[in-house]
Amino acid sequence: MMARLGVELGPRAVRGVRLEGWFRLRARVVEVECDPANPAEAVEALRQHLGPARRIAVAIGLPLLFIKQVKLPPLSEPEKRNILRLEPERFFPVRAEELVPAVRGDDNLVFAAKEAALATWVAALEELGPVDVVEPGPLALARALAHAQLTDAVVLLDGQADGIGVVEIREGRVTRARRVFGTLDDAAAALLEHGGASGPIYLTPWNEDRVRVLGTLLPEAVVQPLPTVADIVGPFLPAYGAALAIGGRPNFARTLVSPELGGRITMRWRRELGLAVAAAVAAVVFAFASADAWRARVTRGLEASLQALQQRAAPALTLQNQLQALGREAQAIQQSERERPDLLGVLLALSKQLPAGAYLRGIRWRRWATGPMKTLHWLFDTLRRLNPRERRVVLGGALVSATALVIVLVGLPLAHHWAAREAAYTASRERWLRLATLVASTDRLRRALDERKAAHAADEARLVTGATPALAASALQGLLQRYADESSVQLNRVDVASQPRPDRPGLLAIPVQLQCQGDIYGLVDFLSRLEQGEKLLVVDELSLNAAVGVAFDPSVGPQAGQNPGPRVGPRVAKPSEYLSWSLRLHGLYGAVGGAIGS
Numbered sequence: 001m002m003a004r005l006g007v008e009l010g011p012r013a014v015r016g017v018r019l020e021g022w023f024r025l026r027a028r029v030v031e032v033e034c035d036p037a038n039p040a041e042a043v044e045a046l047r048q049h050l051g052p053a054r055r056i057a058v059a060i061g062l063p064l065l066f067i068k069q070v071k072l073p074p075l076s077e078p079e080k081r082n083i084l085r086l087e088p089e090r091f092f093p094v095r096a097e098e099l100v101p102a103v104r105g106d107d108n109l110v111f112a113a114k115e116a117a118l119a120t121w122v123a124a125l126e127e128l129g130p131v132d133v134v135e136p137g138p139l140a141l142a143r144a145l146a147h148a149q150l151t152d153a154v155v156l157l158d159g160q161a162d163g164i165g166v167v168e169i170r171e172g173r174v175t176r177a178r179r180v181f182g183t184l185d186d187a188a189a190a191l192l193e194h195g196g197a198s199g200p201i202y203l204t205p206w207n208e209d210r211v212r213v214l215g216t217l218l219p220e221a222v223v224q225p226l227p228t229v230a231d232i233v234g235p236f237l238p239a240y241g242a243a244l245a246i247g248g249r250p251n252f253a254r255t256l257v258s259p260e261l262g263g264r265i266t267m268r269w270r271r272e273l274g275l276a277v278a279a280a281v282a283a284v285v286f287a288f289a290s291a292d293a294w295r296a297r298v299t300r301g302l303e304a305s306l307q308a309l310q311q312r313a314a315p316a317l318t319l320q321n322q323l324q325a326l327g328r329e330a331q332a333i334q335q336s337e338r339e340r341p342d343l344l345g346v347l348l349a350l351s352k353q354l355p356a357g358a359y360l361r362g363i364r365w366r367r368w369a370t371g372p373m374k375t376l377h378w379l380f381d382t383l384r385r386l387n388p389r390e391r392r393v394v395l396g397g398a399l400v401s402a403t404a405l406v407i408v409l410v411g412l413p414l415a416h417h418w419a420a421r422e423a424a425y426t427a428s429r430e431r432w433l434r435l436a437t438l439v440a441s442t443d444r445l446r447r448a449l450d451e452r453k454a455a456h457a458a459d460e461a462r463l464v465t466g467a468t469p470a471l472a473a474s475a476l477q478g479l480l481q482r483y484a485d486e487s488s489v490q491l492n493r494v495d496v497a498s499q500p501r502p503d504r505p506g507l508l509a510i511p512v513q514l515q516c517q518g519d520i521y522g523l524v525d526f527l528s529r530l531e532q533g534e535k536l537l538v539v540d541e542l543s544l545n546a547a548v549g550v551a552f553d554p555s556v557g558p559q560a561g562q563n564p565g566p567r568v569g570p571r572v573a574k575p576s577e578y579l580s581w582s583l584r585l586h587g588l589y590g591a592v593g594g595a596i597g598s
Contacts, residue, residue, distance in 0.1 A: 003018060003019070003020050003051075003052075003053045003054055003055075004018070004019045004020075004053060004054070004055050004056075004057070004243045004246045004247075005017070005018050005019075005046075005050060005053035005055070005056045005057070005128065005129065005243065006018075006019070006056075006057050006058075006059065006140070006239040006240055006241070006242035006243025006244075006246075007046070007056060007057070007058050007059070007125060007239055007242065008058075008059045008060075008061055008137060008140070008236075008238040008239040008242065009034075009036075009058060009059070009060055009061055009064060009121060010034075010061040010063065010064070010159075011036060011061065011063045011064060011159075011162050012033060012034070012162070013031055013032065013033050013034060014031070014032050014033075014034045014039075014042045014046065015029070015030070015031045015235065015236050015238070015239045016029065016030050016031075016032075016046050016049070016050050016239060017029050017232060017236050017239040017240045017242075017243050018050040018051070018053065018243075019240075019243050025230060027230060027231055027232055027240070028049075028050055029232065029233075029236045029239075030045075030046065030049040030050055031235070031236075032045040032046065032049070036064075036117065039120060039121050039124040039125075040124055042124075043124045043125055043127055043128065046128060047127070047128055051128075052128045052129050053128055053129040054129055054130075055129060055130065055132050055246045055247075056125055056126075056128060056129045056130065056131045056132065056246075057131075057132060057133035057134075057135070057140075057242035057243055057245050057246050058121065058122070058125065058131060058133065058134045058135070058242060059135060059136070059137040059139075059140035059141075059238045059239060059241065059242035060111075060113050060118075060134065060135070060136055060137055060256060061137045061238070062136075062137055062138065062157055062159075062163075062165035062167070062177065062179055063159055063162045063163060063165070063179065064113060064117070065111050065112065065113055065136055065137070065179075066092045066093075066094075066099065066111070066112040066113070067109075067110070067111055067112075067177050067178055067179065068091060068092065068110055068112075069108045069109060069110070070084070070091050070103075070108055070110045071108050072084075072103075072108070076105065077103055077104065077105045077251065077253035077254065078253045080103045080105070080253070081101055081102075081103050081253045084099070084101040084103065084110065084112070085098070085099065085100070085101060088101075088112070091110075092112055094114075097114055097115075097116070098114070098115040098116065099112040099113065099114060099115060100112065100113055100114075100115045100118055100134075100256045100257070100258050101256075102135065102136055102139075102253075102254055102255055102256050103253055103254065104254055107175070109174065109175070109176070109177070111136040111138075111139075111177075111256065112256075113136075113256050115258055118134060118256060118258060119258065119260075119261075122134065122261060130265075130268060131261065131265075132246055132250075132265055133242060133245045133246060133250055133255060133257070134255055134256040134257050134258075134261070135242065135245065135250075135254075135255045135256055136174075136177075136256060137238040138165075138167045138169075138174045138177045138238075139174055139241075140237075140238045140239070140240075140241030140242040140245070141155065141167065141169075141237055141238045141241055142167075142169045142172060142173065142174050142241070143241035143244055143245065144229055144232070144237040144238065144240045144241030144244065145169065145172075145226075145227075145229070145237065145241075146172045147229050147230065147244070148227050148229040150227065151169065151170075151171050151172040152169060152170055152171065153168075153169045153200070153202055154166070154167070154168050154169075154191065154199070154200070154201050154202065155167045155168075155169070155201075155202045155203075155204065155226065156187060156201060156202070156203045156204070156214075157204060158203060158204065158205060158207065158210060163179040163180060163181045164179070164180045164181075164182075164184070164186075164187040165177070165178070165179050165180075166178050166179075166180060166187060166190055166191065178190065184210060184213050184214060184217060185217060188214065188217035188218050191218065191221075192218075199221065199222065200221070200222045200223075200224050201214070201218070201221045201222065201223050201224070202223075202224055202225065202226045202227075202234075203223055203224070203225060203226075204225065204226045204234040204235055204237075205234070205235050206225040206234070211223050249269060252265075274402070277403065278402070278406075281403075281406055281410075281411075285410060285414070288414050288418065289414075292414075292417065292418060292421065295418075295421055295422070295425065296421065298425070299421065299424060299425045299428065302425065302428050302429060302432060303428055305432065306428055306431060306432050306435070309432060309435045309436060309439065310435060312435075312439050313435040313436075313438045313439045315442060316438035316439055316441065316442040316445055317438060319442065319445040319446055319449050320438060320445055322449055323445060323448055323449050323452055325506055326449070326452045326453065326456050327452065328504075328505040328506045329456070329459075329460070329504075329505075329506040329507065329590060330452075330455075330456050330459055331504075331505075332503070332504030332505055332506055332507045332588075333459045333460075333462065333463070333504075333507070333536065333588065334459070335504060336503070336504060336507075336536060336538060336588060337536065340531075340538040340539065341539060342531075343527050343531070343539055343542060344524065344527055344528060344531065347524070347527075460590065461534070462534065462535055462536040462588075463507075463535070463536065463587075463588050463589060463590045464476050464510060464535055464587040464588065464589045466589070469500045469508060469510060469589055472510055472587070472589045473496040473500075473510050473512075474496070476496060476510055476512060476535070476587045477494050477496050477512070479533075479535060480494060480512065480514060481494065483526060483529040483530065483533065484516060484526065486525075486529065487518070487522045487525040487526040487529060488518060488521075488522050488525075489516045489517070489518035489522040489523070489525075489526050490516060490517040490518060491514060491515075491516055492514075492515045492516065492517060493513075493514060493515040494512065494513075494514045495512065495513040495514070496510065496511075496512050498511040498513075500589065503586070503588060504588075506590065507588045507589065507590060508588070508589045508590075509538075509586040509587070509588060509589075510586055510587045510588075510589050511540075511584070511585075511586045512583075512584070512585050512586060512587065513582070513583070513584050514582070514583050514585075515580070515581070515582045515583075516580070516581055516582075516583070517578075517579070517580045517581075518578075518579060519578060519579060520579060522579075523544070523579055523581065527539075530585070535587060536587070536588050537585050537586070537587050538585060538586055538587075538588070539583060539584075539585045540584045540585055540586060541582075541583070541584040542581065542582075542583055542584075543581060543582045543583075544579060544580075544581040545579070545580050545581065546578070546579060546580075
């Protein structure tokens with residue numbers, strides 16, 4: 001920890017306490033005689049005994065202070081201080097001299113010191129180091145006693161010819177302070193006046209003769225020496241308390257820091273803060289660069305391992321792709337099986353709903369395929385946002401500009417670089433884990449693929465077969481011709497020239513249009529073969545009409561939906577049973593069948 005130097009200025013001597021160390025403070029003390037008008041010799045003596053310091057705090061002894069209870073309007077502490085500085089002769093016994101007052105907002109106790117004398121001492125002490133704090137000695141004494149858990153005390157500062165100081169401390173705060181000129185009788189009278197004659201009274205410096213006199217004057221009081229705090233004896237406690245005040249940013253209105261010195265302290269504090277921030281930023285940048293280099297090495301090693309693992313996982317990837325393709329095809333076949341229409345059920349329901357003797361001259365059914373609706377994006381969602389307004393700089397300066405420059409030119413690029421590297425590392429790591437899992441489960445995937453092929457054989461047999469979609473369409477045409485012959489239906493037209501279209505994942509739909517003629521028995525038998533035949537055929541549209549000039553009765557013959565049984569031969573239909581119909585259907589063709597089979 002930096003060396004701190006606390007100095008107490010007295011009318012005849014200067015006491016110094018030097019504190020060093022981090023966890024356990026080490027202290028050195030010295031007392032040198034001084035001439036208040038010529039502080040250079042005393043400062044040189046302090047340099048020889050204690051050396052220079054990084055920070056200096058000054059406590060002004062009670063004989064060099066003006067002390068008074070001043071009642072001012074309820075203003076802020078800086079405003080009260082300005083009032084006292086504006087007219088010091090109105091409140092203190094001075095003439096044509098500038099004072100530096102120390103005020104507090106919660107009481108009327110005011111300490112003041114001559115600004116010219118303070119400036120002389122501060123200029124001399126700054127040869128040892130920068131002065132951060134100048135405060136009244138009683139406040140520094142109260143701070144030192146608080147470190148010894150002594151928050152209530154009455155202290156007599158026996159300056160003899162320079163007067164006797166009386167300081168009353170309650171709850172760690174100086175509530176009263178005065179300097180009594182005369183003998184101990186006058187000091188005892190001052191204590192009796194304010195009710196401080198009972199209880200312990202701390203005397204410094206300790207003198208047995210003076211203690212006996214006080215014991216005679218104040219029989220109820222217990223006179224004790226000031227306690228030793230952190231190996232610091234009583235006479236040096238004000239200097240020790242001043243050294244403890246170093247480290248924070250003080251409220252200048254409560255100290256004896258002049259406006260000029262306060263400006264220098266503020267500028268020094270800001271400069272050191274800027275340097276500390278710059279050092280912290282540099283440390284963060286170096287740490288980030290080191291972590292980034294380490295992460296880059298790890299990523300390169302992972303990518304090298306990933307390339308080797310990818311070669312080992314190639315067979316497993318092939319098995320997995322085949323297994324997924326078979327799964328998609330099986331799911332598509334089952335979905336098409338579930339969703340295709342039940343035309344025989346429609347005819348049965350229609351025959352039940354029509355009254356007896358009714359004739360139906362025509363029927364048309366169409367299967368509509370609807371897809372998911374697409375959401376239209378509103379126009380204003382695509383508009384680019386305007387750039388935000390530039391903020392006006394309120395507290396600028398070199399520190400803010402440098403910090404912003406470091407963040408923009410160094411911090412943000414490093415953050416983006418780190419985020420990109422982490423994303424790449426995470427993706428590579430996940431891919432490595434997937435490939436490692438695939439390599440470990442190659443045998444399991446091979447067994448699953450064999451089981452899936454065996455289970456899928458029955459479904460795959462229901463697809464239209466052929467080396468190409470054109471050959472599959474030709475085979476489908478032959479199948480429909482066979483169904484028509486077996487159902488005693490006259491097939492007038494079969495059109496399979498349309499282009500195949502994607503239907504389900506992994507399946508192509510081969511469209512077919514046909515026109516037929518026959519009786520009601522032939523229609524039912526033909527539709528039954530389409531639904532229950534060896535191939536999976538999906539009817540998209542059915543248009544049914546009676547023969548020209550002749551109506552038909554759907555209730556004639558076996559009930560719709562029943563298997564009419566094998567046809568023995570051609571049957572001559574009655575005029576009321578003669579029908580013509582057109583069908584639009586499609587068969588399913590395995591688009592990835594060749595790839596899976598290989």
